[in-house]
Amino acid sequence: xxxxxxxxxxxxxxxxxxxxxxxxxxxxxxxxxxxxxxxxxxxxxxxxxxxxxxxxxxxxxxxxxxxxxxxxxxxxxxxxxxxxxxxxxxxxxxxxxxxxxxxxxxxxxxxxxxxxxxxxxxxxxxxxxxxxxxxxxxxxxxxxxxxxxxxxxxxxxxxxxxxxxxxxxxxxxxxxxxxxxxxxxxxxxxxxxxxxxxxxxxxxxxxxxxxxxxxxxxxxxxxxxxxxxxxxxxxxxxxxxxxxxxxxxxxxxxxxxxxxxxxxxxxxxxxxxxxxxxxxxxxxxxxxxxxxxxxxxxxxxxxxxxxxxxxxxxxxxxxxxxxxxxxxxxxxxxxxxxxxxxxxxxxxxxxxxxxxxxxxxxxxxxxxxxxxxxxxxxxxxxxxxxxxxxxxxxxxxxxxxxxxxxxxxxxxxxxxxxxxxxxxxxxxxxxxxxxxxxxxxxxxxxxxxxxxxxxxxxxxxxxxxxxxxxxxxxxxxxxxxxxxxxxxxx
Amino acid sequence: xxxxxxxxxxxxxxxxxxxxxxxxxxxxxxxxxxxxxxxxxxxxxxxxxxxxxxxxxxxxxxxxxxxxxxxxxxxxxxxxxxxxxxxxxxxxxxxxxxxxxxxxxxxxxxxxxxxxxxxxxxxxxxxxxxxxxxxxxxxxxxxxxxxxxxxxxxxxxxxxxxxxxxxxxxxxxxxxxxxxxxxxxxxxxxxxxxxxxxxxxxxxxxxxxxxxxxxxxxxxxxxxxxxxxxxxxxxxxxxxxxxxxxxxxxxxxxxxxxxxxxxxxxxxxxxxxxxxxxxxxxxxxxxxxxxxxxxxxxxxxxxxxxxxxxxxxxxxxxxxxxxxxxxxxxxxxxxxxxxxxxxxxxxxxxxxxxxxxxxxxxxxxxxxxxxxxxxxxxxxxxxxxxxxxxxxxxxxxxxxxxxxxxxxxxxxxxxxxxxxxxxxxxxxxxxxxxxxxxxxxxx
Numbered sequence: 038x039x040x041x042x043x044x045x046x047x048x049x050x051x052x053x054x055x056x057x058x059x060x061x062x063x064x065x066x067x068x069x070x071x072x073x074x075x076x077x078x079x080x081x082x083x084x085x086x087x088x089x090x091x092x093x094x095x096x097x098x099x100x101x102x103x104x105x106x107x108x109x110x111x112x113x114x115x116x117x118x119x120x121x122x123x124x125x126x127x128x129x130x131x132x133x134x135x136x137x138x139x140x141x142x143x144x145x146x147x148x149x150x151x152x153x154x155x156x157x158x159x160x161x162x163x164x165x166x167x168x169x170x171x172x173x174x175x176x177x178x179x180x181x182x183x184x185x186x187x188x189x190x191x192x193x194x195x196x197x198x199x200x201x202x203x204x205x206x207x208x209x210x211x212x213x214x215x216x217x218x219x220x221x222x223x224x225x226x227x228x229x230x231x232x233x234x235x236x237x238x239x240x241x242x243x244x245x246x247x248x249x250x251x252x253x254x255x256x257x258x259x260x261x262x263x264x265x266x267x268x269x270x271x272x273x274x275x276x277x278x279x280x281x282x283x284x285x286x287x288x289x290x291x292x293x294x295x296x297x298x299x300x301x302x303x304x305x306x307x308x309x310x311x312x313x314x315x316x317x318x319x320x321x322x323x324x325x326x327x328x329x330x331x332x333x334x335x336x337x338x339x340x341x342x343x344x345x346x347x348x349x350x351x352x353x354x355x356x357x358x359x360x361x362x363x364x365x366x367x368x369x370x371x372x373x374x375x376x377x378x379x380x381x382x383x384x385x386x387x388x389x390x391x392x393x394x395x396x397x398x399x400x401x402x403x404x405x406x407x408x409x410x411x412x413x414x415x416x417x418x419x420x421x422x423x424x425x426x427x428x429x430x431x432x433x434x435x436x437x438x439x440x441x442x443x444x445x446x447x448x449x450x451x452x453x454x455x456x457x458x459x460x461x462x463x464x465x466x467x468x469x470x471x472x473x474x475x476x477x478x479x480x481x482x483x484x485x486x487x488x489x490x491x492x493x494x495x496x497x498x499x500x501x502x503x504x505x506x507x508x509x510x511x512x513x514x515x516x517x518x519x520x521x522x523x524x525x526x527x
Numbered sequence: 528x529x530x531x532x533x534x535x536x537x538x539x540x541x542x543x544x545x546x547x548x549x550x551x552x553x554x555x556x557x558x559x560x561x562x563x564x565x566x567x568x569x570x571x572x573x574x575x576x577x578x579x580x581x582x583x584x585x586x587x588x589x590x591x592x593x594x595x596x597x598x599x600x601x602x603x604x605x606x607x608x609x610x611x612x613x614x615x616x617x618x619x620x621x622x623x624x625x626x627x628x629x630x631x632x633x634x635x636x637x638x639x640x641x642x643x644x645x646x647x648x649x650x651x652x653x654x655x656x657x658x659x660x661x662x663x664x665x666x667x668x669x670x671x672x673x674x675x676x677x678x679x680x681x682x683x684x685x686x687x688x689x690x691x692x693x694x695x696x697x698x699x700x701x702x703x704x705x706x707x708x709x710x711x712x713x714x715x716x717x718x719x720x721x722x723x724x725x726x727x728x729x730x731x732x733x734x735x736x737x738x739x740x741x742x743x744x745x746x747x748x749x750x751x752x753x754x755x756x757x758x759x760x761x762x763x764x765x766x767x768x769x770x771x772x773x774x775x776x777x778x779x780x781x782x783x784x785x786x787x788x789x790x791x792x793x794x795x796x797x798x799x800x801x802x803x804x805x806x807x808x809x810x811x812x813x814x815x816x817x818x819x820x821x822x823x824x825x826x827x828x829x830x831x832x833x834x835x836x837x838x839x840x841x842x843x844x845x846x847x848x849x850x851x852x853x854x855x856x857x858x859x860x861x862x863x864x865x866x867x868x869x870x871x872x873x874x875x876x877x878x879x880x881x882x883x884x885x886x887x888x889x890x891x892x893x894x895x896x897x898x899x900x901x902x903x904x905x906x907x908x909x910x911x912x913x914x915x916x917x918x919x920x921x922x923x924x925x926x927x928x929x930x931x932x933x934x935x936x937x938x939x940x941x942x943x944x945x946x947x948x949x950x951x952x953x954x955x956x957x958x959x960x961x962x963x964x965x966x967x968x969x970x
Contacts, residue, residue, distance in 0.1 A: 104813065231861040235775060241767035242776070245788040245835075248828050252799060255806030314569045321566025338573045341580075343952065345889025347923045348584070348945050351930050355938055356583045388576045395573070419555055421562035442794070449796025451892035456930060476798050480895050483805060501802045505795065512794045 043202055047092050047209045051085040054213035058084030058220045065221035075227035080220045086233045087216035092209035099201045107193045111186050129183070136179055136187035137194075139168040155188055256505060259498035266492040267291060272499060278462035278473075280482065280493045291496045293503060295462040299472035303383045303458060304447035306468060310387025312440055315394025322395070323402045324424055335399075342392035346452040353377075353385040353457030365469055373469040377459035380468045386453050390443045397442065401435030402428060434522035441515035445508040451476040475500050584945055591943025594724035594739070595684045597651050597713065600674035601628035603662060608669050611659070618655035622647070625654050629718065636716040642709045649702055650710070651677045678726075679719065681739030681936045683710055687721070688939070727943060732904045732925065738936030741929065743944050745904040749819050749919035750888060752908075756823025756915065757830055757887050762880050764827075765834035766869075772835070773842040774864050793832035800829045801893030809897060816898035817918035825897060826887040833883040834876075841875025842868060846970045874966030878959045885955040889948060891923035899924040900931075922948050 059081035066072035073080070111133060140157075143149040149157070149167070157167075179187075220226070264272070267289075275292020318338060322331050358376025361384075365373040373380075405428050413423040429436070459471025460481065482497040489495070548556070603624065611620035626647055647654070654677050662669055682702040685691040693707060713719040730742020768785075776782040804825035808814045814821050845868045853863035894900070904920035920928065922944065929941040 101812075227859065231859060234861060235771075238767045238771035238775065241764045242771040242785050244764055244768065244831065245785055245792055248792055248803075248831070249788050251807050252795070252803045255803050256799075259806060314572055317566045317569030318573055321563070321570055325563055325566055334570050334574070337577060338570070341573070341577055343885070343956065344580070345891065345923060345948065345952070347889065347891040347926055348580075348949070350891075351926065351941055351945060352580055352583065354930060355587065355942075388580070391573050391576070419559045421559045422555070424562070445794060449798065451796070451798045451895075452927070455892075455895075456927075476796065476892070479798055479802070480892070483802075483896050484898075484900055489810065498802065498806070501799055505799050508794065508796055509791065512791065 039198060039202065043096070043205060046206065047089060050209050050213055051088040054084035054088045054217060055081035058217050061217060062220040062222065062224070062226070073222050074225050075230075079226035079230050080224070082230050083224075083226045083233075084213055084216040084220065086230065088209050088213035090233070091212045092205050095208055096201070096205050099205070103194070103197045103201070107190060107197065110193055111190045114189055115186050116182055132183050133186040133190055136168070136183055137190045140187060140191060143168060155192065157184070157188075252505065256498055256502040259495055260502045263492060263495035263499045266495065272496070276464060278478070280496070289493055291492065293475070293500065295464050296473060296475045296478055296500070297503075298464050299379070299458065299462065300448055300474040300476075302379050302468070302472060303386065303454060303474060304444055306379060306383025307386035307390055307447045308440065308444060310384060311390035311394050311443060314387075315391045315443075316398055316436065318391070318395040319398035319402055320424060323399050324420065324428070335396075338395060339392045341388065342396070344389075346389065346450065349385050349389050350452035350456035353381050353453055357381050357385055358457060361469070372467065375459070375471060377457055377471045378469050379458060379472050382454050382458035383468070385457055386447055386450055389450070389453065390446060393443050393446060394439055397439035398432070398436050401432045401439065404435070405431045431524055434519050434524075438515040438519040441511050441518070445511035445515070448511070449476065449504060449508050451480065455480050475504050479504070584942060584949070587939060588942030588944075588946040590684075590688045591727055591939045591946075592724055593721045594726070595679040595687055596720055596722045597654075597677045597679055597718055598674060598720050598722075599625070599628055599632065599677075599718055600672050601625075601631075602672050603658075603669055605669055608662060618653065618659055620655070621658045622653065622655035625658060629713075632716060632718060633712060642706075646703070646706050646709055649680065649706055650683055651679055676722065678739065681737070681934075683719075684739060685936060686710060687714070687719075727940070728947070731906060732920065732928070734903070735932055736934065738929075738932075738934050738940055741937065741940050743922065743925060743940075743947055745907050746920040746922050746925035747947070748907060748914065749822075749899075749904065750921040750923075752819035752914040752919070753823040753826060753921055754884055754888060756820060757826045757884060758880070760823070760827040761830045761834050761883065765831050765880075765883075766838055766876060768831075769835050769838035769842055770864060770869070773839050774868070775860070789832050789835055792828075793836065796892075797829060797890055798892040798896070800825050801896030803828070804893055805896045815916055815918065817902040817920075818916050819919055819921065820915040821897050822894055822899060822921060823915075825893045826890060829890065829893065830883040830887045833886060834880055837879025837882070838872070838876045841872040841879065844875065844970070845871045871968070874962055874968075878963045881955050881959040881962070885952050885959075888955070889923055889952060891927055894921055894924040895927065900928055903928075922951075 059077045062073060062080035063070060063077055070077055108130060112130065115129065115133075140149070140154045144151055144154050272291055272293055274294065275290060276294045277290040277292050278295050279290040281289045318334075322335055326334065354376065358378070358381045361378065361381055362373050362376050363369075365371075365380075409427055409431060410423055413427045414420075418426070454474045454477045458473055458477060460473055460477070461471050462473045462478070463470060465472065479497045479500050482494055482500075601624070607624055611617055611624065614620045622644060626642075626644065629642075629647070654675070657677065658675065661673070661675070680702070682691060683706075686702075686707060687710070691702075693704065710719060726740065726742050728742065729744040730740065731745040732742065733740035768789075772782065772785065776785075804821055808821045808824055809816055814824075849867050849871065850863050853867045854860070858866065898918075899920055902918050902920055904918075904925065908914040908917045908919060926941045926944040926948065929937040929944065
């Protein structure tokens with residue numbers, strides 16, 4: 038645990054620096070804190086910040102950079118023959134890393150001495166067997182090149198860690214010393230500390246941007262990788278979805294159209310359930326219901342939004358599915374073969390979206406000014422006429438926005454379709470057929486022992502990209518509609 | 528001008544009375560009633576769904592909390608003990624003693640059912656070993672009446688719950704149709720009882736063919752460590768981001784970019800966060816698969832927008848006069864925020880955080896991608912640090928795993944898991960509501 042220790046040491050330096058910095062500032066003011074520019078705590082905090090922040094920054098950058106550096110150095114020493122024998126670079130490197138980790142485990146458990154781990158060779162002993170003894174299973178016998186690569190990998194990593202520890206500690210000491218030397222009565226400690234805190238606040242706020250960048254990069258790079266292995270036109274316009282599970286590449290058909298069809302069909306049914314119920318509940322709650330009914334019914338309906346999607350998924354699989362089969366299955370009309378179907382998933386998803394539509398619409402209807410209702414009543418309209426001819430047209434952009442947001446939710450929903458919609462990709466009009474969606478296929482392609490270099494696994498990233506663009510587009514479109522067509526009443 | 532067209536003669540053509548409604552008014556009133564009915568029906572349907580959902584959860588999930596046990600009391604004499612210990616197959620001998628005790632009990636109540644060693648094994652496994660190890664550990668109990676509670680197999684459980692009936696039972700090495708007579712007889716004399724299944728709450732996951740022994744305990748711990756990560760990352764980062772955006776941010780491009788990003792992230796499907804976690808935390812940064820640490824990191828990124836939005840709302844609710852007063856007595860902007868605004872906004876922030884945590888607790892889709900599903904959580908983590916980095920499951924992931932196993936006995940466990948998950952969520956939301964009621968301030 039050298040990393041934990043390093044962090045603890047830095048924190049100790051900071052705590053020690055805090056006390057010392059505060060003391061020195063007070064001393065320079067002759068023990069009278071009124072002579073200081075800032076409160077004494079700020080002088081201490083200044084030293085602590087200088088001890089932690091630069092050191093932590095170097096630590097993080099180093100830890101991100103070291104694997105790249107070590108990888109490229111080890112790769113350079115590996116002979117080219119190893120890579121060209123039908124293996125990709127990634128596979129060889131993962132072999133090297135596995136052997137290196139195995140050696141680490143062996144040293145940790147005492148099955149091998151440190152010296153032995155660095156000097157062991159394939160000629161004198163069976164490395165695979167030795168590592169197997171400590172519980173590290175290797176797929177094949179270890180070749181001498183891989184072993185020497187692994188040993189080099191270990192030494193590079195070890196020296197890297199030592200250098201990192203030394204440099205980080207030096208920086209921590211240096212920072213603390215620098216700030217300590219500046220701790221005197223005239224130093225504007227508060228301003229410095231507050232600038233530092235502001236920088237931290239900005240960094241925290243930028244996490245949102247960082248996350249988006251992370252999502253984009255994760256999707257983009259792997260999608261590009263996928264399109265190198267599989268033609269983009271076949272992906273976007275192919276109607277057949279039949280990934281092969283055994284081999285690498287070649288035989289798979291990975292067309293997105295049938296998945297898109299399933300996604301939209303299920304979302305459409307979900308909206309067919311959620312929009313009328315949600316909209317009418319919102320209208321009733323905001324226009325007709327008294328405060329008592331409203332205070333009971335509104336939270337009850339919103340409970341539906343707080344229930345985790347796994348619950349709805351199970352509900353679809355084990356309750357709604359069998360129920361629908363008993364209504365439309367072989368015994369009656371014979372439309373439905375099994376419990377998992379578009380109808381099952383759509384119906385349950387619709388239930389999940391009711392509170393989403395109703396609470397958004399409720400807010401929008403409540404935002405329509407009372408004067409418009411009063412004007413309508415004054416002309417002799419009934420309540421329902423007022424709602425249909427005055428309030429709904431005024432609230433329409435907002436309601437359309439709410440429906441679009443609900444649609445984007447439906448498209449991105451995973452658990453209900455994974456459990457309730459089935460696994461077969463098909464283009465069919467029958468809502469009682471099992472179909473599958475983009476999200477369900479992302480899950481099935483990325484769980485299990487997928488090899489991340491195969492198009493079968495990489496396709497999940499292309500699907501994720503499609504999903505991301507679809508939902509983002511819907512959200513932006515919803516916001517655009519709300520902004521463009523909003524009536525301004527003030 | 529219009530007056531001329533409205534001559535009294537025109538108006539008198541239509542006989543109308545204030546007391547009797549004309550056809551048009553009746554139609555309009557009917558439409559009004561109908562419209563109102565639609566609204567009421569919509570609410571009723573929504574509430575009906577809610578009731579139906581909870582009813583099916585409770586109906587299917589509650590049996591997971593009870594377990595069928597074979598409860599038998601008998602006396603083991605010293606001679607029997609010595610004789611059994613002298614045999615080659617010691618546990619087999621204890622099994623015989625157990626069977627004879629069972630037969631005695633049945634005969635005493637006047638029931639006569641035939642059964643053999645195999646049937647007992649199908650009902651309760653091999654009780655001989657349990658009995659022997661009990662008496663070896665407690666030799667002083669020999670000669671005194673001892674009662675044993677042995678867990679019955681999950682098929683027997685299923686039969687008594689009505690999951691398996693005599694018609695649907697297929698004879699197998701797990702349970703035969705003839706065993707059901709024995710089960711019925713034992714039930715009659717109260718040897719088979721149901722008991723609270725503590726193992727379901729404290730135990731760990733079992734293999735794919737033993738639904739009876741499956742427990743949620745390890746995955747509750749997994750969820751707990753994930754929530755620790757989420758709490759300690761998303762609360763400080765979320766609060767810091769909100770303070771910057773609400774109190775300090777100048778109106779510029781960068782701020783706009785951050786705002787747009789936050790609102791977009793709130794709408795990104797959760798599965799995409801799973802892809803992010805897989806690609807960045809596991810593939811790129813090399814963190815271990817199935818670890819609560821990775822799950823916590825992914826859920827942190829998902830929860831941040833929720834926490835930021837609610838924190839900003841509670842910061843904005845603190846009136847500007849508080850800030851002005853602090854600035855007026857010489858505090859810096861930073862001091863006014865940290866010493867006055869933040870403490871006043873704290874109840875709202877905590878409420879938002881708890882609700883965000885509750886959301887994160889139930890989130891499943893991202894956990895599927897970071898490998899929490901294939902993993903069978905058989906063990907509790909050994910150390911505190913191991914709780915973060917050792918492979919484990921989490922409550923929703925465990926429920927999903929059970930739901931996708933072939934044995935229908937696991938479905939009951941999945942429903943039971945949902946009851947526990949919902950209990951956690953209800954508790955968290957109740958705490959949030961109490962916090963809000965107790966500390967909310969109207970300015």
